Amino acid sequence: MDDPERRARLRLARSSRIGPVTFGQLIARFGTAAAAIEAVPTLAARGGGRPPELADPRRLNDELRRVARAGARHVMIGDPDYPALLEQADAAPPVLTVRGDLSLLDRPSIAMVGARNASAAACRFARQLAHELGQAGATIVSGLARGIDTAAHHGSIDSGTVGVIACGIDIAFPPENAELQDRIGEQGLVIAEQPPGTEPLARFFPRRNRIIAGVALGTVVVEAALRSGSLITARLAAEAGREVMAVPGSPIDPRAQGCNALIREGAILIQSAADVMEQIRPIDARAVRAPASHWGAPPADDATDSDRIAITALLGPVPVPVDELIRQSGRPPAIVQTVLLELELAGRLERHAGARVSLTGP
Template sequence: MTGATALDAEGLAHLRLIRSPRIGPVSFRQLVERFGSATAAIEALPMLAARGGGKPALADPHRIVTEIDAVVRAGARYVMLGREGYPALLAMTESAPPVLIVRGDLALLDRTAIAIVGARNASAAACRFARMLAHALGEAGVSVVSGLARGIDTAAHQGSIERGTVGVIASGIDIAFPPENAALQERVASEGLLLAEQPPGTEPLARFFPSRNRIIAGATLGTVVVEAAPRSGSLITARLAGEAGREVMAVPGSPVDPRAQGCNLLIREGATLVQSADDILEAVRPIDPRALRSPAVPFGSAPPGDADAGERAALHRLLGPVPVAVDELIRQSGATPAAVQLVLLELELAGRLERHAGGRVSLAD
């Protein structure tokens, strides 16, 4: 099975839409909810971009076929938002990746899943504790999710590999990073589950790691941080978990060790203090993963109405180079949320709008 034969027509449109410039997870979801399918959304792009004052940019169909061939050669497969097999917990998040490329057993994410993350330059004691914690969770039937980085991530995978581990990487499914974890990554793919959002051949650039972190946080019931500096990527994962309504947990450390300051800060701010696997299980056991199912209807019905000329003019006046919350635009413009989202989507497709963290937007430079 190669090229276009690996996906049906709607699957091809789904992949082409998310691989197109100016379309991210949020705008993808808005397009498919408004028009009912990726195929219909692609047909509507010229009209929407023209309203926003620009021209649409669509991914080259030949590049899509080339990507599919690479996925097949890597022994991987696609899982798409709104379709069977997509992780139910991850699908509930606002920025869920429209497409995942996977190797391994997706059923591991049907079980209770916990993320264990932490410092790359972790101490030997912290790595040992993370490995023991992951092993104990695995023995309790919990899938352990981490990012295959050096340090705590590596220890978490090593401790859970025999009972169920899930690796989420910032590169393509065929790229091992760091290189010394190539054997571990292959073992995760063959004995557990390996997930990638980026196309095959993509190197793990710095800008892809926050995207990877949101998958780790979104696919699990809770995130445990084991050693982390105050500005580390692990704290980003913890913040994303909290924003998604998931449990945030941390292992306390010595106040004189800079690597423990992030964990101690999380605990001070309300994170659950973790000293054993039982602490984690007690925090998340009230949430039964069997109650979580992918929605029967993949996307909601199309938002009603449209934006009139007055609403468009008001929103254009309110937007500027400084990021502003979408809720504030709704309040000040007096337009309906659906109308505001439509105008913002049009500007984004035209290349005139940028989206920022925290539901904020600004005019593009």
């Protein structure tokens, strides 16, 4: 991509109501981000709402300056060095901000996640496991959170570690990990999906978790309660067809109940680095590459008013799988996706995990 197209893609990705799925569909349909930006108001009007607010070019200039000051750069989907495993995901981030060595993800990568309030024994085990996996040639990926994440990064800092954060590339969170994050940026790799200057908000952590799971061949959960973000990461890994592994713990420790539940549900029980490498060694991350046309062919025809009425009538406040809409409406998949795209740009549709959608209002 030339510089004007890269800037247009950044602007499209930073615009309101344009998430990864919508971004991909717009590029597939119009070929370039510049053409997609011009078409957005018309599509939103067909969806019955006002167009989304496109990112101000002046804000893009500010973002480019802040990224440069942080010693980072943008990587866009379709770039040769965009993480190959992540590029396969349906909702792969259109733009990543990275600081460090992206080639670390050419090696077999393993995500390690767990409790923030982890026990001392679990942190020690995570640090040792990460160290041994690094010595075996793996790259360790985690979220730079307190507890297990921090232990995993410390254990693999010298062999190769990747920190995925839920804020801007120039923000350190938690604050006590500022020095660790800086070291990872110099010796390993830090990845952020949010623009620079973005503070960590609760809704950004599940998005970060999908990146952690997406760049790795498998995810190891070391210690986790039944309702924790680590189990979200494990679920996302399973949905992506990646290995899910868990370290067993005491049944009387609430912090181990999530891991034990994963094992009961089919996750692989892990007790050593050899156990992990046995699961991921047959796969080579460098052999994985998404197809050149990541988003597929654009729809051949626009939807008609009758298509819009029929498809919208099937939607409501309860999320429904897109495949079910295609089946019940009897419309071609491209037409259904076109109507959903129009509704989302109009602010009337919300996308959920598992390729499900719902209406946001009347």
